[in-house]
Amino acid sequence: MRILLTNDDGIYAPGLAVLEEIARQFSDDIWICAPSEEQSGAGHSLTLNSPVRLRQHDERRFSVSGTPTDSVMMALREVMDAPPDLVLSGVNRGANLGDDITYSGTVSAAIEGALAGVRSIALSQVYSREGMGDDVPFGAALAWGAKVIAPLLDAPFADRTLVNVNFPALPADQVQGIRVVRQGFHDYSRGSVVEGRDPRGYRYFWFGLHAIEHTLDHGTDLEAIDEGYVSVTPLQLDLTNHSALGEFADRFGQ
Ligand code: MN
Numbered sequence: 001m002r003i004l005l006t007n008d009d010g011i012y013a014p015g016l017a018v019l020e021e022i023a024r025q026f027s028d029d030i031w032i033c034a035p036s037e038e039q040s041g042a043g044h045s046l047t048l049n050s051p052v053r054l055r056q057h058d059e060r061r062f063s064v065s066g067t068p069t070d071s072v073m074m075a076l077r078e079v080m081d082a083p084p085d086l087v088l089s090g091v092n093r094g095a096n097l098g099d100d101i102t103y104s105g106t107v108s109a110a111i112e113g114a115l116a117g118v119r120s121i122a123l124s125q126v127y128s129r130e131g132m133g134d135d136v137p138f139g140a141a142l143a144w145g146a147k148v149i150a151p152l153l154d155a156p157f158a159d160r161t162l163v164n165v166n167f168p169a170l171p172a173d174q175v176q177g178i179r180v181v182r183q184g185f186h187d188y189s190r191g192s193v194v195e196g197r198d199p200r201g202y203r204y205f206w207f208g209l210h211a212i213e214h215t216l217d218h219g220t221d222l223e224a225i226d227e228g229y230v231s232v233t234p235l236q237l238d239l240t241n242h243s244a245l246g247e248f249a250d251r252f253g254q
Contacts (some may be wrong), residue, residue: 007090
């Protein structure tokens with residue numbers, strides 16, 4: 001089995017090394033193509049207005065001066081001589097739950113894999129920001145990664161479907177199990193813009209430092225993580241609100 005790994009935290013991200021350790025439990029045919037620098041929050045952006053540079057670090061290890069989507073596109077179209085059987089994106093440093101996924105470079109890299117018709121899984125390690133600094137414990141991801149991937153290897157994936165996995169912020173032996181759950185939602189209405197002054201006296205703004213309000217609806221990824229479970233959520237690229245189609249059609253006399 002040929003596996004492509006990527007990670008929106010960059011080619012040197014600790015979570016990418018964790019993912020490689022997980023992936024090598026399944027195969028030695030591992031290819032890595034990741035952004036040269038951190039691209040968290042890049043979403044599904046594609047670099048269109050500047051060239052993208054490709055750097056080879058090893059026989060099957062590459063970095064791209066672009067986004068996570070650029071990296072997967074480069075891997076599939078330029079780097080690899082045959083398509084992978086599996087794309088794994090992560091293990092991200094931090095959660096990708098609820099509405100986060102539209103911002104997520106980690107999930108978007110898996111979306112790019114799914115668009116190319118490759119079985120794709122995004123993996124993220126939730127962590128507590130308080131007192132952790134840069135030190136993210138990936139123990140839950142390391143211990144549970146293969147357990148959550150193995151049943152997905154031969155599961156039927158519908159077209160344009162991918163899977164989003166999050167590991168709870170717990171030591172591996174305190175993880176409660178795995179739950180298949182739907183995507184939850186956050187309340188982003190509270191302000192999360194922090195204003196400051198740079199050393200030259202100019203104003204700057206920084207997004208996303210405040211804790212987001214969680215809405216722990218039953219059966220959601222947010223609830224599963226809150227209760228100490230690994231969350232597994234199948235996602236589809238069709239964003240159509242099918243139940244609203246009829247009502248909107250009525251407005252246009254259709
Ligand atoms: Mn990230």
